[in-house]
Amino acid sequence: MSEDDFFKKASVVKLDTLSDVNDIGKPWRYEEDGMTVTRTSPWSPPGCHPVGCGLKLYVDAEGRLERVEGDENNPVTQGRLCPRCIALKDYIYNPARLLHPMKRDPKDRGNADAWETITWDEAFDIIKAEYDRITAQYGRESIVVFAGTGREGGTFFPFGSMCFGTPNFCYTQSGYACYTPRLAAIAYIGGTTYPEWDYAGALPGRWDDPRYDLTEVLLIWGKAPLESSPDGFFGHAVIDAMRRGTRLIVIDPRVTWLSSRADIFLQLRAGTDTALGMAMLDIIISEDLYDHDFVSYWCYGFDELAERCSTMPPEKAATICDVPVEDIYAAARMYAAGNPAAIQWGLSADQKTNGMQHAQVIVSLMAITGNLDAxxxxxxxxxxAGHNEVGFGFDKGVGDDLLAKMVGLDQYPAYCMVILNAQADLMLKALETGEPYPIKMGFYAGNNLMSCTSMEPERWHDAIVKSLEFCIGFDTFMNPSIEASCDIFLPLKTVAERDGTVFTHYAPCTVTAGFMHEAITVGDCKTDYELCYELGRHLRPELWDKEFNFRSAKEFMEALRLGKREEGRYFDKVAENVVCQIPIEYYKYEKGLMREDGTPGFATPTGRIELWSTAFHGFGEDPLPYYEEPQFGPADPELMEEYPLILTTGARTTAFFHSEHRQVPRLRALNPDPITEINPVTAQKYGIADGQWVRLSSPFGECVQKARVSEIVDEKTVHAQHAWWFPEEEGSEPNLYGNFRSNINNLLPNFHFGKLGFGAPNKCFVCKIEPIEESYDTDMTEVWDKFGKLV
Amino acid sequence: MTKGILINYDYCTGCHSCEVACKKTLGLPEGEFGIKLTEVGPYEYTDKPAPDHWEWTWLPVITKACDLCMGRTTKGKMPSCVQHCQAWCMYYGDVEDLAKKMDGKTRWALLATRE
Known part of the structure; x- marks a missing residue:
């Protein structure tokens, strides 16, 4: 297929709610009413998963962004937008945004008033001096690049491999409990990457395309797609399908808007999903509801799976999961009868210690019902397909000798090699103890780990501040992690100020490729790829100028994202399309398109979907799914006496992307305070009123949040929001923007991951709850005063 | 001809896009709305089977600040709330035409402002 066919401008289907007066068919840039309108398909920042929703940026004659609207030309979002991009201008011109590099004496870490504005040249010189000093003494492996989630910078691997040349790119969430466990499971079981629900995103006719069959049954499992647009999936595509007749099954410990519309809602005890999945497999197999052809031609280990799942009859699972047994039967039968049927599987599969087995049962369900690639x-x-940046430049930038030193590689190769990341928990240990070697320099790549992605965050805070001799933050705003631990701050461009690409679902299973267009200039900021290129050349000139040899930052981006080196000309050509639908084929395993050798089947040792996983077996893990009780839960009655409630955390809200957006008043007003949801019966038992502040505690720590008394959770469960800090408050230590006051991660542990190094119990823990007299209600007038007047 | 906004509120997910789009279009200060969501639920019915067993309904209320986006609608564009509604459950037009969409198959609300 020619490249022009691959990056072909997307077709668009007009929503019937839109006017006939619209901008469908307009070029990537045009004039309207004295303004220049730039169509763009953003990734980040502000943080978001790579959906690439269509945006129109209206810029006045003075070059100032006047407003943002949804672009009707995007085939998936079709002019719709969530509040975060509608309020994008309030983020870009926010008075708290930082627009110039800054330095601070390391002895002033934690002092919000000690920053001094500097030039980029001075910043690069300081970084170079520290880089040379530290690497000479401790080696390049002493540098850690803290990865994040969602943002382009958060997964910008070349910062580690090419710019700093360290093997230790590290997402610091215990057990990498976000998306990667699911990716690893399908990689090891099916030899492929994330199997997203087919919502016709890549098809020119969308839902009415002749190649598409409407999903009859959609099973949404531990996921809140409407709020989070998870992993690059436009969440409201679920609504599009429902309005065409798709029926829902929802499995979740919380009531969600989608569960309130579902034919079957299994409100299970948090963390018991694997038992439920095994029982559903048992029903589908024993009632002969599976796809015999797919199983006999394309699956390996079916009999063993059947035997294993027979140890989890539905009656047993019903007791474990605390759901009616007839609902398990009904859900299994409804899913199996769906033709086609699909599963949207969420973070709950990552956020439990035995999450790999949860992922394993989900992939098995998809496989034996014949729904894979249908x-x-x-x-x-x-x-x-694959993460396009993982491994890019790794050979020359890091090299085999240094790769072997990656923290955790010896103990957890299944983790480290699938994502080329240092194992998170062992990185914490290395920071705390200097074992296996000292970690001395850090870089935050689109990450605010002390507020969001680290468990026991004070422990991470103390380890980082103590261990790192030099640390760099690269962001749009100040945040608690940078305030506490950095010596250099570098300012980052937003989506409106930059060129770039966005591939849905992080490149695996992409349905659209989008292109970002620079529409405005603000301050003195850089993109991730510009910083990586410029700082890389500064730190390692021999490598960048002789080996990598890109002619510009744009060519570096072009090579990384598009596999071309044409000084940006190829990018410019295809970027005019703004958004492209990637050509797809169905049933690729029949056509030899799933294996590099071109033979039919899957890219596993047996060429089949391995229901009995040879890879798991090789890593010393049980090759078949098994159920394990949450380590912190009813299996430990003594613990439950002191901490009697099941704690689940981190459900997403529309207002924020994780720890971002707290300083945008129009968004903050939607969710001013950190919320804990508690059932009315439980609230009454503990004397908690709706809107009252409560203290939550576990064996690992405590925090305070505001109670929302609601049937959204059952009597045994509480749910607490994550990633809270308060940019309107004092930034200096010890307050640190109130970072540790309402931080639910205070209650959650490190070092409770599964056998392969993956998973953490963030969504299935325990706590106790008590009302407190104090109120910490956010003063929205203060938030407006501080952040409402745009600059 | 009286204009209005029709909402297929079975599908309103409470995403707040209409609220924020409106505030940005009208430039409304803290605490003021042109359109604001109301929420009922979630709670369970004892006597209704799924998928109607749970009640969780969102419905936007249009305030006195709303001018139905005169600046946009006179050019033939949709009001900003309708343009951005993620569930595409809002329709703008002549109330007589909108009323004809109310077919008894889903839950509709027709809102018309003072002229």
Missing amino acids: PGGQLLPNSS
Whole structure:
């Protein structure tokens, strides 16, 4: 296929709510009413998963962004937008945004008033001096690049591999409990990457495309797609399908808007999903509801799976999961009868210690019902797909000798090699103890780990501040992690100020490729790829100028994202399309498109979907799914006496992307305070009123949040929001923007991951709750005063 | 002809896009709305089977600040709330035409402002 066919401008289907007066068919840039309108398909910042929703940026004659609207030309979002991009201008011109590099004496870490504005040249010189000093003494492996989630910078691997040349790119969430466990499970079981629900995103006719079959049954499992647009999936595509007749099954410990519309809602005890999945497999197999052809041609280990799942009859699972047994039967039968049927599987599979087994039962369900790579089922990527930046430049930038030193590689190769990341928990240990070697320099790449992605955050805070001799933050705003631990701050461009690409679902299983266009200039900021290129050349000139040899930052981005080196000309050409639908094929495993050798089947040792996983077996893990009780839960009655409630955390809100957006008043007003949801019966038992502040505690720590008394959770469960800090408050230590006051991660542990190094019990823990007299209600007038007047 | 906004509120997910789009279009200060969501639920019915067992309904209320986006609608564009509604459950037009969409198959609310 020619490249022009690959990056072909997307077709668009007009929503019937839109006017006939619209901008469908307009070029990537045009004039309207004295303004220049730039169409763009953003990734970040502000943080978001790579959906690439269509945006129109209206810029006045003075070059100032006047407003943002949804672009009707995007085939998936079709002019719709969530509040975060509608309020994008309030983020870009926010008075708290930082627009110039700054330095601070390391002895003033934690002092919000000690920063001094500097030039980029001075910043690069300081970084170079520290880089040379530290690497000479401790080696490049002493540098850690803290990865984040969502933002382009958060997964910008070349910061580690090419710029700093360290093997220790590290997402610091215990057990990498976000998306990667699911990716690892499908990689090890099916030899492919994330099987997203096929929502016709890549098809020119969308839902009415002749190649598409509408999903009859959509099973949403531990996921809140409407609020989070998870992993690059436009959440409201679920609504599009429902309005066409798709029926829902929802499995979740919380009531969600989608569960309130579902035919079957299994409100299970948090963390018991694997038992439920095994029971559903048992029903589908024993009632002969599976796809015999798919199983006999394309699956390996079916009999063993059947035997294993027979140890989890539905009656047993019903007791474990605390759901009616007839609902398990009904859900299994409804899913199996769906033709096609699909599963949207969420973070709950990552956020439990035995999450790999949860992922394993979900992939098994998709496989034995014949829904893998079927229209309206689960779309699979072809053999060439994958995280496009993982491994890019790694050979020359890091090298085999240094790769072997990656923290955790010896103990957890299944983790470290699938994502080329240092194992998170062992990185904490290395920071705390200097073992296996000292960690001395840090870089935050789109990450605010002390507020969001680290468990026991004070422990991470103390380890980082103590261990690192030099640390760099690169962001749009100040945040608690940078305030506490950095010596250099570098300012980051937002989506409106930059060029770039966005591939849905982080490149695996992409349905659209989008392109960002620079529409405005603000301050003196850089993109991730510009900083990586410029700082890389400064730190390692021999490598960048002789080996990598890119002619510009744009060519570096072009090579990384598009596999071309044409000084940005190829990027400019395809970027005019703004958004492209990637050509897809169904049933690729029949056509030899899933394996690099071109033979039919899957890229596993047996060429089949391995229901009995040879890879798991090789890593010393049980090759078949098994259920394990949450380590912190009813299996420990003594613990439950002191901490009697099940704690689940981190459900997403529309107002924020994780720890971002707290300083945008129009968004903050939607969710001013950190919320804990508690059932009315439980609230009454503990004397908690709706809107009252409560103290939550676990064996690992405590925090305070504001109670929302609601049937959204059952009597045994509480749910607490994550990633809270308060940018309107004092930033200096010890307050640190109130970072540790309402931080639910205070209650959650490190070092409770599964056998392969993956998973953490963030969504299935325990706590106790008590009302407190104090109120910490946010003063929205203060938030408006501080952040409401745009600059 | 009286204009209005029709909402297929079975599908309103409470995403707040209409609220924020309106505030940005009208430039409203803290605490003021042109359109604001109301929420009922979630709670369970004892006597209704799924998918109607749970009640969780969102419905936007249009305030006195709303001018139905005169600046946009006179050019033939949709009001900003309708343009951005993620569930595309809002329709703008002549109330007589909108009323004809109310077919008894889903829950509708027709809102018309003072002219």
